[in-house]
Amino acid sequence: MIRSVLTGTGSALPKRCVSNAELSETVDTSDEWIRERTGITQRYIAGEGETTGTLATDAARAAMADAGIAIDDIDLLVLATATPDNTFPATATQVQAALGGRGFPAFDVAAVCSGFLYALGTADSMIRSGMATRALVIGSETFSRILDWDDRGTCVLFGDGAGAFVIEARDMGGLPDPDAAGIIATRLHAEGEHSELLYVDGGPSSTGEVGKLRMMGREVFRHAVTNLSAVLTEVLGDAGFEAGDIDWVVPHQANSRILDATARKLGLPMERMVVTVDRHANTSAASVPLAYDVARRDGRIKPGDLVMLEAMGGGFTWGASLLRA
Known part of the structure; x- marks a missing residue:
């Protein structure tokens, strides 16, 4: 294994x-x-x-x-x-x-x-x-x-x-120890039917230009909270853990309201959410590893901690991964 x-x-x-x-x-x-x-x-x-x-x-x-x-x-x-x-x-x-x-x-x-x-x-x-x-x-x-x-x-x-x-x-030498370091479980999803809610209005095959970002903010917010809380529950079920077992959630840094709403839906205190959106804003695909690196280097995330990574973006695409630091 x-x-x-x-x-x-x-x-x-x-x-x-x-x-x-x-x-x-x-x-x-x-x-x-x-x-x-x-x-x-x-x-x-x-x-x-x-x-x-x-x-x-x-x-x-x-x-x-x-x-x-x-x-x-x-x-x-x-x-x-x-x-x-x-x-x-x-x-x-x-x-x-x-x-x-x-x-x-x-x-x-x-x-x-x-x-x-x-x-x-x-x-x-x-x-x-x-x-x-x-x-x-x-x-x-x-x-x-x-x-x-x-x-x-x-x-x-x-x-x-x-x-x-x-x-x-x-x-791992056999069945993995739940306390051993490493990636434990991951779930990924997509629903292309919602692509018009967050997209770039250009591309090589369509307009021949790069295009600009367009977003329907309220609709994205609603889907984000629902989808993220659902995928976190899926991953916890796959791994045999409960929300209370999580030491840290490293979320996509979209905005503070989505982070607050997701934490409430999971019943987790905001103190367990790694938040860097205040200083970095939304850096899209960079936001999760950037936030993780900040929290690990400042001493919040320690070896042995159970950490949930999660994100949702245009497509819609979303996913989560549970790892032991």
């Missing part, structure tokens, strides 16, 4: 930090309006020379350093992003090259804000099947490049950043 164990984490942010006050100088909004509705106080915006690929590379380097390994020890790279550097090649291959790797599979996964959960589930499955032994799993985004800066309902919500995990195969 093989289990994928998390051995290193890392993250990266652009150099430029943009406060609500600075944003209100160019957008018809205010610090009070943004804080009240989202909990966001600032976000990081990619500048010249900073791309999804460069942020992913920096996060990957930090994760490998944390794990005490080099790129030659990696045999799989999965990158979750909705904002690739190019239509093709996959940004993952560019990150591979920047890290000095070669030969092993490297590919992108596109599931928007749920992308990291999809990428982690994919890498975990490949490790369990024996196709890989040690993987870099990255979420990286430059959502600032697809925002309509005249739409205050969306442009205030997002930021740029990257987060990365190193996971590796560990032989």
